[in-house]
Each structure stands twice: as C-alpha cells, then as structure tokens.
Amino acid sequence: MRHNLVEHKEHFQRDELEVARWMKTDFVFLRNTTTLKDAAELLIKNQLNEVPIVDEHQHFLGVLSLSMIMQSLLKDTSLAESIEIHYDRRIKPLSFQEILSDISPLTKASVPVVNNQNILIGVLTQHEILEVLAQTYHKMNLLETKVEWFNVCFDNIYEGIIVVDKNGFVKMINKAYSSYLGVEQGAAIGQHVVSVIEGTRLHIVLQTGIPERNQVQFLQGQEVVAHRIPIWRNNEIIGGIGILVFQGVSELYRIFDRIQDLQVTKNPSLSNINIEQQPPKEDPITFAQVIGESESFAHAKNIARRAAKSPASILITGESGVGKEIFTQAIHSLSNYSGGPFISVNCASIPEQLLESELFGYEEGAFTGSKKKGKPGKFLLAHKGTLFLDEIGDMPLHMQSKILRVLQEREVEPVGGSKPISVDFRLIAATNRPIEDMIKENKFREDLYYRLNVIPIFIPPLRERKNDIPLLIGHFIKLICKKYKIPSKEISRETVAAMMEYEWPGNIRELVNVIERLVTLVEGHDIYFDDFQRYFLEQKKQIPEFTTMEETKLESFNSFESLKNAGLNKEKELLLLIIKEEKGNKTRAAKKLGISRATLYNKLKEYNIELST
Numbered sequence: 001m002r003h004n005l006v007e008h009k010e011h012f013q014r015d016e017l018e019v020a021r022w023m024k025t026d027f028v029f030l031r032n033t034t035t036l037k038d039a040a041e042l043l044i045k046n047q048l049n050e051v052p053i054v055d056e057h058q059h060f061l062g063v064l065s066l067s068m069i070m071q072s073l074l075k076d077t078s079l080a081e082s083i084e085i086h087y088d089r090r091i092k093p094l095s096f097q098e099i100l101s102d103i104s105p106l107t108k109a110s111v112p113v114v115n116n117q118n119i120l121i122g123v124l125t126q127h128e129i130l131e132v133l134a135q136t137y138h139k140m141n142l143l144e145t146k147v148e149w150f151n152v153c154f155d156n157i158y159e160g161i162i163v164v165d166k167n168g169f170v171k172m173i174n175k176a177y178s179s180y181l182g183v184e185q186g187a188a189i190g191q192h193v194v195s196v197i198e199g200t201r202l203h204i205v206l207q208t209g210i211p212e213r214n215q216v217q218f219l220q221g222q223e224v225v226a227h228r229i230p231i232w233r234n235n236e237i238i239g240g241i242g243i244l245v246f247q248g249v250s251e252l253y254r255i256f257d258r259i260q261d262l263q264v265t266k267n268p269s270l271s272n273i274n275i276e277q278q279p280p281k282e283d284p285i286t287f288a289q290v291i292g293e294s295e296s297f298a299h300a301k302n303i304a305r306r307a308a309k310s311p312a313s314i315l316i317t318g319e320s321g322v323g324k325e326i327f328t329q330a331i332h333s334l335s336n337y338s339g340g341p342f343i344s345v346n347c348a349s350i351p352e353q354l355l356e357s358e359l360f361g362y363e364e365g366a367f368t369g370s371k372k373k374g375k376p377g378k379f380l381l382a383h384k385g386t387l388f389l390d391e392i393g394d395m396p397l398h399m400q401s402k403i404l405r406v407l408q409e410r411e412v413e414p415v416g417g418s419k420p421i422s423v424d425f426r427l428i429a430a431t432n433r434p435i436e437d438m439i440k441e442n443k444f445r446e447d448l449y450y451r452l453n454v455i456p457i458f459i460p461p462l463r464e465r466k467n468d469i470p471l472l473i474g475h476f477i478k479l480i481c482k483k484y485k486i487p488s489k490e491i492s493r494e495t496v497a498a499m500m501e502y503e504w505p506g507n508i509r510e511l512v513n514v515i516e517r518l519v520t521l522v523e524g525h526d527i528y529f530d531d532f533q534r535y536f537l538e539q540k541k542q543i544p545e546f547t548t549m550e551e552t553k554l555e556s557f558n559s560f561e562s563l564k565n566a567g568l569n570k571e572k573e574l575l576l577l578i579i580k581e582e583k584g585n586k587t588r589a590a591k592k593l594g595i596s597r598a599t600l601y602n603k604l605k606e607y608n609i610e611l612s613t
C-alpha cells in the first residue's frame with residue numbers, strides 16, 4: 001500500500017495527501033474517567049475494537065481495546081473501575097499535517113489524529129486509505145489520456161517546439177524541430193540548448209527572464225520567426241520554451257500586405273457635421289499594444305475585443321493605472337467607429353462649472369455679455385467616433401441627468417442653442433470608484449449606470465497578474481529605448497524577480513515610470529538589482545531592503561508617498577512645491593508625483609488649490 005501511494009504521489013498536490021484532508025472527524029472517543037463497564041458497552045454498541053482516550057481538555061492519552069477490557073476482567077477487576085490504568089499509552093497518534101504517502105502502512109483498522117497541541121481531532125481508517133488509492137487510480141487514467149493527447153499534439157504541430165530546464169538543458173523537443181535541425185529527438189534531450197540550436201538565445205532568456213517574441217532568426221540557411229519564453233513559477237525561472245515558426249517571415253509579410261490592403265479599401269465614414277477634424281497624429285492603439293496574457297487579463301481583452309464589434313456602451317472598471325484608457329483606445333480601433341474621432345474627456349479634471357459647456361458646447365453669444373464665438377462640445381466632436389468619459393464616478397449628479405438624456409435621445413443641445421443636433425457615437429466610460437456603492441449613497445444615478453454598464457469590463461490590478469510583469473518589462477524597455485533613441489538594454493533576472501514581488505499600487509503607470517527612470521538613468525547596457533535599489537527603492541529610505549511582500553505592503557512605494565516622507569508632511573505643501581517646480585504643468589506634476597492627472601485634480605480640489613490654466 002505504501003509503495004503504490006509513493007509511486008503515484010506526483011499526481012496529487014502535496015496538500016491533497018495531507019492526513020487532515022482524509023481523516024474522519026465524526027468519531028467515537030472516551031474520557032479517561034469512564035468506567036470499564038461504560039467503555040465496554042460503547043465499544044460493543046458501535047461495533048468497534050478500540051477507541052481513543054482523551055483527558056478533560058481533549059488531549060490524546062492512548063487507546064483502549066476490547067481485548068484490554070477482557071484482560072482486566074480476567075484479573076478480577078471490577079467493571080465499575082475507571083479505565084485510567086487499563087488503556088495503552090504507547091500508541092503514537094498521527095499528526096494532521098502528515099502526508100499519507102510518508103506514513104507507514106496502517107497495521108490497525110484506525111489510527112488517532114492529533115493537532116500540534118496533541119488535541120485529538122480525528123481518526124484515519126483503512127477505509128480512507130482505500131479511497132485515496134481509488135481516486136489516484138482514477139486521476140492516473142485521466143492523466144494518461146491527457147499525456148497521450150499532449151504527445152500527439154506536440155509531435156504533429158507545424159511549429160518547432162523545444163523545452164529546456166532552468167540551466168538550459170533540453171527536456172523536450174518535438175518532431176518538427178528535431179527534423180528541421182537534423183537531430184534525433186532522443187539525442188537532443190539532455191544536451192545543452194547551445195549545442196543543439198545554432199545561434200540560440202534561449203539560454204539568455206533564462207538569464208534575463210524577459211520573453212522575446214517574433215524574433216527573426218537565421219537557422220539552417222533560412223529566416224524563421226522565433227519566440228523564446230521563460231517559464232516563471234513562484235517568482236523563479238524553472239525553464240524555458242523556444243518556438244520556431246518556419247513559415248513565419250514570409251507569412252508575416254503576407255499578413256502585413258493584407259492589413260495594408262484592408263486599410264486602403266476601408267472607407268472611413270465621414271462626419272456629416274461640419275467640424276474641423278484633426279488627422280490622427282499617432283498610429284492608433286490596437287490590442288497588439290495592450291500587453292498581458294495572464295488568465296484574468298486575457299479574459300478582459302477577450303470581452304473587449306468582442307465588445308468592440310457592437311455599438312453598445314461599455315463601462316470599464318479597475319484601479320488607477322491598470323490601463324482603462326489604453327483598452328478604450330484599442331476598442332475604438334477595432335470598432336466600426338474607428339474611422340471617426342476618438343474623444344477623451346476626464347470628468348474629474350474639468351471644473352464643475354465648465355463641464356456642461358465642455359460636453360455640450362455653446363453657441364456664439366451664449367453667455368451674457370460675451371462675444372465669444374461658439375464651440376462644439378465633446379459629444380458633437382465625437383460624432384461617428386468614440387467618446388471616452390474617464391472618471392465618470394466624479395461626474396456631478398445634475399450632469400449625470402443631462403448625459404443620460406443625450407444617451408437616450410441621441411441629441412445634444414449646445415448651451416444657448418435653440419435646436420438639438422443629432423449625434424451618433426459609441427460611449428465608453430471608465431471609473432476606479434465603487435459605482436454600485438455610490439448608487440446606494442445616491443451619489444450616482446442608477447438609470448445612468450444601467451445605460452453605461454451594458455458591457456462591463458473589469459481590468460485586474462497588476463498585483464493579481466504578476467506573470468505579466470516580465471512581458472511588460474520587456475515591452476516597456478524596448479519602447480522607452482526607442483523613445484529616447486538609446487541602444488537597447490537588458491535587465492537582470494534578480495531585478496525582474498524583485499519587480500514581481502512588489503505590489504505596484506500605481507499599477508502599470510507606476511511600472512512604466514520605474515522602467516523609464518531605470519532605462520534613462522542607468523548608463524551601461526545592463527540594469528542590475530543594485531540599480532533598481534538605487535533608483536527606486538532607496539528613495540524610500542525607510543525601507544532598507546527590498547525583501548518580502550509583507551514589507552512592501554506596509555508602505556506604499558509610490559513616488560508621492562516617498563516624496564511626502566522625505567520630510568514634507570503635508571500633502572498640500574508637496575503639491576504646491578511640485579506644481580511650482582513643474583511651472584504649473586499638471587501632466588508633468590502628476591507624473592513626478594506618481595499619480596494620475598485625475599488624482600492630481602482631485603487633490604487640488606480637496607485643498608482648494610486654484611491654478612491659472
């Protein structure tokens with residue numbers, strides 16, 4: 001029995017084999033003060049051979065069996081006597097944390113189980129052990145089928161796949177790869193990847209921890225596309241996967257041509273309203289630029305991709321800096337409104353008294369005594385395109401009613417205007433505030449919420465999708481090097497692992513800031529953990545070493561906090577100082593403080609700081 005369990009242990013998670021998971025918790029036991037008569041009756045009634053004995057605090061003392069009672073009776077002991085001196089105290093109980101495969105075979109029908117305080121909490125019987133075996137057998141069968149399927153796929157796939165351990169030694173290689181290289185599968189296994197694949201970088205990816213995707217590699221006289229993926233588990237690299245796309249390069253060119261054709265034939269629907277529209281200055285953001293593959297993030301992207309195709313309103317929720325705006329832009333690019341404008345409004349950053357004219361626009365002479373020319377509002381500017389209302393949770397109640405009316409009637413009436421104008425736009429709203437709670441507190445209109453929340457998308461915070469961190473680091477390093485026109489840099493694995501440990505309260509915005517600081521401040525080609533400590537952690541002097549997650553939880557690491565702690569206790573003073581340093585530029589001030597523009601506006605409002613715009 002022991003042998004079988006050990007052999008199949010791999011197929012159970014270790015804690016699945018813990019005694020605590022399998023022991024019986026409704027069981028019979030006796031106090032040491034019970035009489036021999038009561039004990040005998042209890043054993044007979046429950047058809048038991050033996051029973052565990054405990055003291056008044058439920059501490060385990062030993063085991064009493066029917067044969068022990070018989071022996072006592074044969075020695076003329078009275079049945080009225082207590083069992084105290086008659087039970088066996090040599091019996092060793094099992095700990096609830098022991099693993100079934102590590103314990104000796106049960107020689108008895110049942111064994112008592114205790115916790116760390118020696119309190120009797122259960123019994124393990126042979127019945128449970130048989131149950132484990134039956135389940136193991138079932139799991140093994142399922143696993144065998146899975147492995148068979150996996151092998152079939154692995155060897156029949158067109159792409160070449162190679163899997164290495166953390167030191168770069170080949171663990172698996174599929175048929176496509178081995179025949180391309182002209183190496184026997186069996187011969188490649190166990191060798192170092194460098195001696196199997198000419199010019200590989202898979203071993204380098206194991207060092208850096210950063211995935212490399214869509215890299216053109218010259219192999220066996222042909223250009224191929226390679227992906228190199230480090231496998232992270234519990235913040236450590238346990239191996240790597242190399243994927244070779246043989247048709248890659250020529251196929252990529254074909255795809256590129258097809259995209260170009262599509263763009264030429266696409267006839268952007270032009271606005272029938274005479275509003276001067278600026279041509280887009282930068283390439284539109286697509287989902288290819290929205291980085292992240294962890295399950296929860298891929299799920300959000302999936303919903304967003306599908307939502308893009310419908311005209312329904314979308315409400316994106318998630319903490320500040322998780323990527324709500326970039327999602328919105330990618331949705332716009334993929335939607336039927338992509339030919340029209342993308343208009344973004346940060347509801348928190350516009351003073352309340354200006355909000356209406358910003359959104360609805362105004363007609364010439366709309367304001368008493370004003371000779372101001374008319375101006376189209378954001379609703380009108382977004383005609384045939386996408387309107388993004390960021391921080392919708394900060395919208396005052398009276399404006400919420402007005403917005404609701406626009407959404408219902410699809411018409412806007414500029415301030416001072418006499419007739420409504422029809423508008424057609426796709427609305428995407430975003431918030432990092434708990435809207436449902438705000439509804440309960442009458443701070444947000446329920447009817448507007450339902451109008452907006454036709455398709456809800458939640459973007460998870462970075463700390464809940466840490467496996468995306470290496471991918472994001474690689475992406476931003478490349479992007480920032482390009483932006484500053486500096487040669488590409490590499491980051492050490494220790495730094496990546498430390499970044500995976502950190503909680504990122506400012507989410508991706510904070511990650512981008514940190515990488516930007518590292519890439520621009522570190523002079524050499526490589527970014528080491530020391531640099532990370534110097535440029536990021538040392539700013540937060542109160543935390544001497546970056547060690548555990550617990551420590552990072554204790555303190556918020558964002559720059560705002562660190563600046564505050566650098567001797568300035570009052571947030572207001574700090575705000576004023578930074579704004580002065582940045583000569584009133586709110587975007588730069590927010591960036592320096594490590595907060596979003598919206599948070600900066602909220603804080604300015606909170607402290608009644610007025611800035612001339």
Ligand SMILES: Nc1ncnc2c1ncn2[C@@H]1O[C@H](COP(=O)(O)OP(=O)(O)OP(=O)(O)O)[C@@H](O)[C@H]1O
Pocket residue numbers: 289290291292318319320321322323324325326327390432508509512596597598
């Ligand atoms: N998945 C991602 N891939 C690439 N870049 C991202 C991703 N998510 C966010 N970013 C970048 O991080 C920064 C912050 O993202 P964004 O402004 O979209 O966040 P947000 O949730 O709208 O923040 P806020 O609520 O504070 O307005 C931007 O520079 C954005 O381009």
